[in-house]
Amino acid sequence: MKPTITAFRDSPDRGQGLARDMPVRWALEEVGQSYGVRLLTFAEMKEAAHRARQPFGQIPSYEDGSLAVFETGAIVLQIAERHAGLLPRDEAERARAITWTFAAVSTIEPPIVERDAAILVESDQPWFAARQPLLDERVRLRLTDLSRALGDAEWLGPTFSAGDLMMVSVLRRSSGSGLLEEHPNLVAYVARGEARPAFRRAFEDQYAVFTAASRREAEAG
Amino acid sequence: MKPTITAFRDSPDRGQGLARDMPVRWALEEVGQSYGVRLLTFAEMKEAAHRARQPFGQIPSYEDGSLAVFETGAIVLQIAERHAGLLPRDEAERARAITWTFAAVSTIEPPIVERDAAILVESDQPWFAARQPLLDERVRLRLTDLSRALGDAEWLGPTFSAGDLMMVSVLRRSSGSGLLEEHPNLVAYVARGEARPAFRRAFEDQYAVFTAASRREAEAG
Numbered sequence: 001m002k003p004t005i006t007a008f009r010d011s012p013d014r015g016q017g018l019a020r021d022m023p024v025r026w027a028l029e030e031v032g033q034s035y036g037v038r039l040l041t042f043a044e045m046k047e048a049a050h051r052a053r054q055p056f057g058q059i060p061s062y063e064d065g066s067l068a069v070f071e072t073g074a075i076v077l078q079i080a081e082r083h084a085g086l087l088p089r090d091e092a093e094r095a096r097a098i099t100w101t102f103a104a105v106s107t108i109e110p111p112i113v114e115r116d117a118a119i120l121v122e123s124d125q126p127w128f129a130a131r132q133p134l135l136d137e138r139v140r141l142r143l144t145d146l147s148r149a150l151g152d153a154e155w156l157g158p159t160f161s162a163g164d165l166m167m168v169s170v171l172r173r174s175s176g177s178g179l180l181e182e183h184p185n186l187v188a189y190v191a192r193g194e195a196r197p198a199f200r201r202a203f204e205d206q207y208a209v210f211t212a213a214s215r216r217e218a219e220a221g
Numbered sequence: 222m223k224p225t226i227t228a229f230r231d232s233p234d235r236g237q238g239l240a241r242d243m244p245v246r247w248a249l250e251e252v253g254q255s256y257g258v259r260l261l262t263f264a265e266m267k268e269a270a271h272r273a274r275q276p277f278g279q280i281p282s283y284e285d286g287s288l289a290v291f292e293t294g295a296i297v298l299q300i301a302e303r304h305a306g307l308l309p310r311d312e313a314e315r316a317r318a319i320t321w322t323f324a325a326v327s328t329i330e331p332p333i334v335e336r337d338a339a340i341l342v343e344s345d346q347p348w349f350a351a352r353q354p355l356l357d358e359r360v361r362l363r364l365t366d367l368s369r370a371l372g373d374a375e376w377l378g379p380t381f382s383a384g385d386l387m388m389v390s391v392l393r394r395s396s397g398s399g400l401l402e403e404h405p406n407l408v409a410y411v412a413r414g415e416a417r418p419a420f421r422r423a424f425e426d427q428y429a430v431f432t433a434a435s436r437r438e439a440e441a442g
Contacts, residue, residue, distance in 0.1 A: 055370035056328055056363065066313045071323035078316050092287045095299050102292035105327040107277055114335060121355075127348030134342075142277065149276035 002036050003028070003064035005075075006053065007209065009039040015210030017203045020072045021060040023169040025205055027076045027162065029198035031083035039209065073105040073166055080162040093157055100156045100163025108146060109170040111138040116173060139179045147183035154192065168193030223257050224249070224285035226296075227274065228430065230260040236431030238424045241293045242281040244390040246426055248297045248383065250419035252304035260430060294326040294387055301383040314378055321377045321384025329367060330391045332359040337394065360400050368404035375413065389414030 005028075007021035021037075028035050044050060046057045053061040054070040061068070062075040069075055077098065080086035087094045115135040122128050146167075150156060155164045171190050174180040181187060193199060226249075228242035242258075249256050265271060267278045274282040275291040282289070283296040290296055298319065301307035308315045336356040343349050367388075371377060376385045392411050395401040402408060414420060 051366075051369075056324075056366045067316055068313070069316050069320045071320050071327060073327060074316070074320040074323040077319065077323075092289070095288055095290050095295070098298065099290045099292050099295040102295040102298075102323075102326065103277075105323065106292060106294060106330070109327070110331040110334070113331070122352075125348070125351075127346070127352070130346075131343075131348070145272075145277045148272075 001065060002034050003062060003067075004036040004038055005063075006038045006040055006045075006050070006059045006061045007206065008059055009041050009044075009209070010213050011206070011210050015207040017206055018173055019059065019206065022202060022206055023072050023166055024060045024062065024075050024079070025202035026165055026169070026199050027079040027086060029201045030165065030196070031079060031085050033079070033083060037205075037209075072169075073101050076162050076166055077101055086160075086162040086165065088157060088159060088161060097157050097161035097163040100161070101166045104163065104166035104170045108142050108167065109173070111135070111142055112170065112173050115139055115177070136179060139174065139177070140182070143174070143179060143183055143186060147186050150185055150189060152185060155189075160196070164189075164193060168199075222286060223255050224283060224288075225257040225259055226284075227259045227261055227266075227271070227280045227282045228427065229280055230262050230265075230430070231434050232427070232431050236428040238427055239394055240280070240427065243423060243427055244293050244387055245281045245283065245296050245300070246423035247390070247420050248300040248307060248386055250422045251386065251417075252300060252306050254300070254304060258426075258430075292326075293390075294322050297383050297387055298322055307381075307383040307386065309378060309380060309382060318378050318382035318384040321382070322387045325384070325387035325391045329363050329388065330394070332356070332363055333391065333394050336360055336398070357400060360395065360398070361403070364395070364400060364404055364407060368407050371406055371410060373406060376410075381417070385410075385414060389420075 005021055005024050008019050011019050013019055025035075040050060040059060045054075045059065050061075051057055053063065053068060056070075058070075060072060060075060061070045062078065067078070069078055076086075087097050115138075118128065118131065118135055122131075155161065156167060157163060168190050171180060171186060172194075175190065180190070194203075226242055226245050229240050232240045234240055246256075261271060261280060266275075266280065271282075272278055274284065274289060277291075279291075281293060281296060282291045283299065288299070290299055297307075308318050336359075339349065339352065339356055343352075376382065377388060378384060389411050392401060392407060393415075396411065401411070415424075
């Protein structure tokens, strides 16, 4: 039996691969595991049936037999634990890869999401311009440290891992902000992630959901 | 050989156990593993020697022989993987416990920290009062969903796990805000966590660091 994930029926990012099903799709492609996708409208995400899978009414969730988990980082880690290819065999290196998975969602992502949320929700507020440098600085602080940690290495550990997969996914949200672009090694790191065949396949699959939604909309309109 | 963690020499929370070494101390106490503590000043946290352990110049870090990790959630998970008591044996339940660990640091903590940061950094800004309801609402949204998911259960899974340890730790930041107090089941959940003997021991140990720092300050002053 194949695992099933949930994803947006109508992705708010127009198929740019920034929705959180993307890292899960990417992880499944990296390990060669086929999967099913249950597409949900925003209304369906808030219904009890989905909240039983994902208590916060979000995507993605992941079901595989008796296994039912949520949280992008946790799903990626489950996939990595169950298949070869996303966690080093060496115990210390494996622990480092898990550390970077947490760093992605807990240290790097929050200030990036916070800055995006302000642009989305508060851009018409009188304080928006005055707060922007503060929000930029918080992203900059983390990216500067991350850039130093990566240095001229290809990946954060000796080989590509679940930690890189989550970190590249999170950094992609900052692409084009000008902040990621202050660190050429991080730009190149993201590009290396995006160039992986598994990333491309996952990207195409989630993009096909967007084009199908656009087609439905055109037909309805 | 005992593992070594890092912690603040001068904790900014006056020993309330909100610093991020607290969940790590608690996890070590739960599994009965003794440990050493390297106390760092804010200046020492930013030095190269510590950044080699923790690239973002923060505490805690965790070293145990060749194992060197950071990120509170990742450290707690490493401790849980290496000792009995913090992860269920059943595979599906174990995966759920890991899911809640990620939910704590990735879904619940960011809006709580964001609200705290505004109070700390922006309370003298003209927009502070106008933004406060927005920040409250973002915390409220997550706590309402979490309260519903917990229901009248004792813990988030069938037994106390690393997921509860991280979730209680994160919710403690919201104690007294009035937002946690809107959910009596979450208040009781936090109290159950705080009543555990391992929590008490960890709390006392980190509190002793604060009293030692106060004594030094009194002697110096």
